[in-house]
Amino acid sequence: QVQLQESGPGLVKPSQTLSLTCSVSGGSIDNSDYYWSWIRQSPGKGLEWIGFLYYSGSTSYYNPSLDGRVVISGDTSTNQLSLRLSSLTAADTAVYFCAREFYGVEAISGVDTASYWGQGILVTVSS
Amino acid sequence: DIQMTQSPSSVSASVGDRITITCRASEGISNYLAWFQQKPGTAPKSLIFGASNLQSGVPSRFSGSGSGTEFTLTITSLQREDFGTYYCHQYNSYPFTFGGGTKVEMK
Numbered sequence: 001q002v003q004l005q006e007s008g009p010g011l012v013k014p015s016q017t018l019s020l021t022c023s024v025s026g027g028s029i030d031n032s033d034y035y036w037s038w039i040r041q042s043p044g045k046g047l048e049w050i051g052f053l054y055y056s057g058s059t060s061y062y063n064p065s066l067d068g069r070v071v072i073s074g075d076t077s078t079n080q081l082s083l084r085l086s087s088l089t090a091a092d093t094a095v096y097f098c099a100r101e102f103y104g105v106e107a108i109s110g111v112d113t114a115s116y117w118g119q120g121i122l123v124t125v126s127s
Numbered sequence: 128d129i130q131m132t133q134s135p136s137s138v139s140a141s142v143g144d145r146i147t148i149t150c151r152a153s154e155g156i157s158n159y160l161a162w163f164q165q166k167p168g169t170a171p172k173s174l175i176f177g178a179s180n181l182q183s184g185v186p187s188r189f190s191g192s193g194s195g196t197e198f199t200l201t202i203t204s205l206q207r208e209d210f211g212t213y214y215c216h217q218y219n220s221y222p223f224t225f226g227g228g229t230k231v232e233m234k
């Protein structure tokens with residue numbers, strides 16, 4: 001069973017950089033069948049996709065709405081995913097989730113299509 | 128960005144009811160669409176991928192359909208554990224986007 005667990009500070013100051021880690025067990029982040037994503041949800045609001053890392057090929061894509069402030073990286077030696085978000089403002093206050101996504105449209109023999117998410121971590125940006 | 132518009136934004140229903148949630152994309156996304164269910168304080172749970180493929184372990188009362196710009200999620204015979212908020216999610220074009228959510232509440 002794949003499990004993901006986010007960790008990091010719960011409170012950061014405006015203008016600082018947020019660093020979050022997602023520890024993955026039950027599956028390798030360099031498996032080419034999957035994409036490793038970060039998604040956030042502002043309090044009482046909907047979901048915003050931040051970006052993903054596709055480790056086979058080390059491809060990443062970020063949501064342009066974040067104005068180049070985001071970097072997603074992975075460490076295969078520890079099987080962890082990281083998110084760095086700089087120049088924080090109050091608008092970045094949200095629950096941050098990491099997720100393993102299949103992103104296919106059809107079942108593939110031997111491939112688990114399930115989407116696995118961490119429990120999420122609330123990050124508050126405030127002085 | 129592709130805008131995903133869900134309707135209704137909320138629905139009040141009873142156990143045993145059939146409900147349908149619609150998701151419209153601002154441009155064609157083929158069948159690169161997933162549906163998620165979220166309950167308060169928990170992470171979203173994937174129900175459907177590829178517009179109509181049920182994830183393993185998801186009850187068969189859930190079904191998805193559609194292609195292009197219009198999609199539906201149907202729950203036949205609503206159960207108590209189905210109450211929560213449902214989101215559609217397109218993964219055809221960057222940046223990937225989510226619908227605004229449909230809250231399914233008990234009547």
